[in-house]
Amino acid sequence: MENVVLIIHLILAIGLIAVVLIQRSEGGGLGMGGGGGGA
Template sequence: METVILVVHLIVALALIGVVLLQRSEGGALGIGGGGGGGGNLFTARGVGNALTRTTAYLAVAFFCTSIALTVIATQRTGGGSVIDTVTPPAATGEPAAPAEGAGDSSVLPKLPPAQPQVPVSP
């Protein structure tokens, strides 16, 4: 069932991309489907625009429906909840956290001793 919906989802996505690319652009130079239609003047320019707009709307609804269906199926398969809910917290060692060496320091990084300069010594 999930595979069928996924295949339909991919086909709808590719069709949606194609239909959007066929529409006439606002600039007028990028649209392939503008200028009287490519189907032997079957539609007028307005008819082609209306058909492409309706087709885009139907494909968008189908895309959202298949997206929601895939989400519901994935949620039921994993037992519901979020991925964050499945993360286990780190195990406590039983020792209280030691305060930082600096009294007013709010850094979470460990304090390191000052680095000693290392000078190369020739033999």
């Protein structure tokens, strides 16, 4: 049972990372602007 939870957790983590990378590659200007404003 623990293995199933770990696998789901890894899949979700990798999925979130992929979404962030895709958004940065598509809208780099918006990503940099948002990061600069937040910092």
